[in-house]
Amino acid sequence: MPAADLITSPQNPRIKNLLRLQQKPAERRAQDLTIIEGHRELTIAHQAGVAVQALFVCPELAGETKMRELESRFGQLTEWFSVSRAVFEKVAYREGSDGVLALARPPRRTLTDLELPRNPLLLVLEAVEKPGNLGAILRTADAAQADAVIICDPRTDLYNPNAIRSSIGCIFTVPTVATTRAELLEWCAQRGIRTYAAALTDHARPYTEFDFRGPTAFVMGTEADGLTPELMHACDQTIIIPMGGYIDSLNVSTATAILTFEAVRQRS
Structure with a gap:
C-alpha cells in the first residue's frame, strides 16, 4: 500500500537511486533493475510476468481511479512510495507523465x-x-x-x-x-x-x-x-x-x- 509519508525531496536516497538508474546503464546492470514509466507500460509488463520490485506514484498525477487500480494489482508489494509532483517530474523520463513509475527486474534470455x-x-x-x-x-x-x-x-x-x-x-x-x-x-x-x-x-x-x-x-x-x-x-x-x-x-x-x-x- 502507499506509504503514509510523501517523498518531497529530490535528495531522498531512493530518488537519487532512481536518477542513477535512469542515467547509467552500468547501474542498471549492477542492480539488475530497470525503470518502467507509465501505467500502460507497467500493465503490459505485469501481464507479461515481469517482476515488479517497487512503485513510485504521484497521487496528484495518477488520480484516484488509477491509484485504486494500482493498489488492487500491486497492493502486496513490499515497497510502495508516494512522491510529490515536483519530485516525480524530476525523475520522470518524459514530459506529461501519468504519475506512475516502477522498478522491475528485466528478463534475461539467451x-x-x-x-x-x-x-x-x-x-x-x-x-x-x-x-x-x-x-x-x-x-x-x-x-x-x-x-x-x-x-x-x-x-x-x-x-x-x-x-x-x-x-x-x-x-x-x-x-x-x-x-x-x-x-x-x-x-x-x-x-x-x-x-x-x-x-x-x-x-x-x-x-x-x-x-x-x-x-x-x-x-x-x-x-x-x-x-x-x-x-x-x-x-x-x-x-x-x-x-x-x-x-x-x-x-x-x-x-x-x-x-x-x-x-x-x-x-x-
Missing part, C-alpha cells in the same frame, strides 16, 4: 532459452544504438507476433527506459535476446533458419521475390552504417525494398515493418 515453433519468424538487429528504433521494431514484432527479436552486438542497453517507453512495454511481450554475430549465425544454421540481409547491394533482389513461409530471420543494420560486411555476406540472401523516389533507403523500423508484414501476409 538464444537457448527461445522456444520456437516449426516455422519461426525472427527479427535480427545488428549493433542497434537508438532506443527509439529498437522500441518501434519491438512494437512491430508484437503486432506481427514475431517469435523473437535478436540483437547482435548491441550498442544500447536493451532495457533502456527510453526503449521501454518507445516500445510501449512490448520489450516484455516479445522474447528479446542479445548475442554475438557468430553465435547468431551458428544458431540459425543449426535450426535451418534462412537469413535475409536487408542491404543495398548490386546483387540484392526485391523482397517480393522470396518465400518467407519457412523459418525466416530478417537481418537489419543501423541507419548510419547498414550491416557489417561480415554479417551481410554470411546471410543466405540479400534483399531490398525497391525505392521509386530520390532517396535509396527507409528508416530501419519502417523497413523492418514492411518485411515483417510481408512474411505475415504470406503465412496467412
Whole structure:
C-alpha cells in the first residue's frame, strides 16, 4: 500500500537511486533493475510476468481511479512510495507523465532459452544504438507476433527506459535476446533458419521475390552504417525494398515493418 509519508525531496536516497538508474546503464546492470514509466507500460509488463520490485506514484498525477487500480494489482508489494509532483517530474523520463513509475527486474534470455515453433519468424538487429528504433521494431514484432527479436552486438542497453517507453512495454511481450554475430549465425544454421540481409547491394533482389513461409530471420543494420560486411555476406540472401523516389533507403523500423508484414501476409 502507499506509504503514509510523501517523498518531497529530490535528495531522498531512493530518488537519487532512481536518477542513477535512469542515467547509467552500468547501474542498471549492477542492480539488475530497470525503470518502467507509465501505467500502460507497467500493465503490459505485469501481464507479461515481469517482476515488479517497487512503485513510485504521484497521487496528484495518477488520480484516484488509477491509484485504486494500482493498489488492487500491486497492493502486496513490499515497497510502495508516494512522491510529490515536483519530485516525480524530476525523475520522470518524459514530459506529461501519468504519475506512475516502477522498478522491475528485466528478463534475461539467451538464444537457448527461445522456444520456437516449426516455422519461426525472427527479427535480427545488428549493433542497434537508438532506443527509439529498437522500441518501434519491438512494437512491430508484437503486432506481427514475431517469435523473437535478436540483437547482435548491441550498442544500447536493451532495457533502456527510453526503449521501454518507445516500445510501449512490448520489450516484455516479445522474447528479446542479445548475442554475438557468430553465435547468431551458428544458431540459425543449426535450426535451418534462412537469413535475409536487408542491404543495398548490386546483387540484392526485391523482397517480393522470396518465400518467407519457412523459418525466416530478417537481418537489419543501423541507419548510419547498414550491416557489417561480415554479417551481410554470411546471410543466405540479400534483399531490398525497391525505392521509386530520390532517396535509396527507409528508416530501419519502417523497413523492418514492411518485411515483417510481408512474411505475415504470406503465412496467412
